[in-house]
Amino acid sequence: MENNLVLEMPSPTVKNGEWSMQIRNLKIAFDTPKGEFVAVKNINLNVKQGEIISIIGHSGCGKSTILNAIGGFIKPAKGEVLLSGQPVKGPGPDRGFVFQHYSLLPWFSVYKNIFEAVDSVLKKVSKEEKKQIVERYINAVGLASHKHKLPSEISGGMKQRVAIARAFAINPKYLLLDEPFGALDALTKSSMHIELLKLWNMDNRSKTILMVTHDIEEAIFLSDRIVVMTNGPAATIREIVEVNLQRPRNKKEIAHEPEYIRTRDHLISLLMDKVSILDYKK
Numbered sequence: 001m002e003n004n005l006v007l008e009m010p011s012p013t014v015k016n017g018e019w020s021m022q023i024r025n026l027k028i029a030f031d032t033p034k035g036e037f038v039a040v041k042n043i044n045l046n047v048k049q050g051e052i053i054s055i056i057g058h059s060g061c062g063k064s065t066i067l068n069a070i071g072g073f074i075k076p077a078k079g080e081v082l083l084s085g086q087p088v089k090g091p092g093p094d095r096g097f098v099f100q101h102y103s104l105l106p107w108f109s110v111y112k113n114i115f116e117a118v119d120s121v122l123k124k125v126s127k128e129e130k131k132q133i134v135e136r137y138i139n140a141v142g143l144a145s146h147k148h149k150l151p152s153e154i155s156g157g158m159k160q161r162v163a164i165a166r167a168f169a170i171n172p173k174y175l176l177l178d179e180p181f182g183a184l185d186a187l188t189k190s191s192m193h194i195e196l197l198k199l200w201n202m203d204n205r206s207k208t209i210l211m212v213t214h215d216i217e218e219a220i221f222l223s224d225r226i227v228v229m230t231n232g233p234a235a236t237i238r239e240i241v242e243v244n245l246q247r248p249r250n251k252k253e254i255a256h257e258p259e260y261i262r263t264r265d266h267l268i269s270l271l272m273d274k275v276s277i278l279d280y281k282k
């Protein structure tokens with residue numbers, strides 16, 4: 001099948017020694033009525049073009065805060081985020097965001113939700129080409145027969161497909177996904193993982209993806225590396241875990257591989273060692 005052929009392509013590596021994304025000594029603090037609140041500090045991470053990185057950690061450890069700093073929505077108290085060597089000064093069309101709650105415009109159809117985004121970002125592209133781009137991504141996520149429906153007329157999984165197709169359609173270099181599948185049931189979530197990888201393959205695995213999740217199995221299946229956070233406040237990176245599983249990955253098969261089991265057990269121990277079974281006996 002055509003998809004399988006595409007799935008065999010090698011992942012791009014660092015070109016000319018340049019990292020796609022560099023987070024250097026990042027500290028983010030908020031002014032609160034009780035004074036300064038340090039959400040994260042000492043965050044250091046280098047990412048290659050085309051890598052898929054997950055950030056995993058307990059609620060409130062600053063995962064969204066880090067993504068927002070990369071998105072240019074929050075200014076660091078210290079340190080910086082470099083994208084292709086340039087410091088982030090604010091939001092830009094080189095970064096596409098997908099949030100847990102779809103963020104579709106309710107009065108626009110599936111088609112129009114994607115078209116409006118493409119129209120506002122890809123300024124130099126002709127109207128005809130824009131239409132082709134929108135059709136291409138709607139087809140890629142299997143929504144051709146639903147394209148004239150409103151968000152209220154489609155399921156949660158479909159809405160998230162639209163949000164992801166829209167993020168890819170504006171052709172950003174970076175995709176920032178904040179718990180994109182968190183609101184979906186397990187089966188829908190599983191098919192969304194495949195959709196996401198299909199879109200990434202369609203663009204020759206050139207897009208760099210940073211995804212926040214608290215789902216260990218999702219993180220292993222999708223990622224090249226997993227950034228495990230310590231608990232907040234003043235959270236930082238506890239460890240960066242490599243996922244040494246070849247792509248394409250088959251969810252059913254990898255679950256039995258020793259490398260998968262080792263990685264999963266290691267992640268569980270990194271995330272759970274503060275929680276004792278005795279806590280449940282109280």
Ligand SMILES: Nc1ncnc2c1ncn2[C@@H]1O[C@H](COP(=O)(O)OP(=O)(O)O)[C@@H](O)[C@H]1O
Nearest residue numbers: 030037039058059060061062063064065066232
């Ligand atoms: N605008 C803000 N003002 C004050 N505190 C904030 C703000 N945004 C986030 N925080 C705090 O920073 C910490 C990290 O938040 P967040 O990044 O949303 O965590 P996560 O996404 O890992 O659940 C939390 O303690 C949260 O309450």
Ligand SMILES: [Mg+2]
Nearest residue numbers: 063064065178
């Ligand atoms: Mg969050």
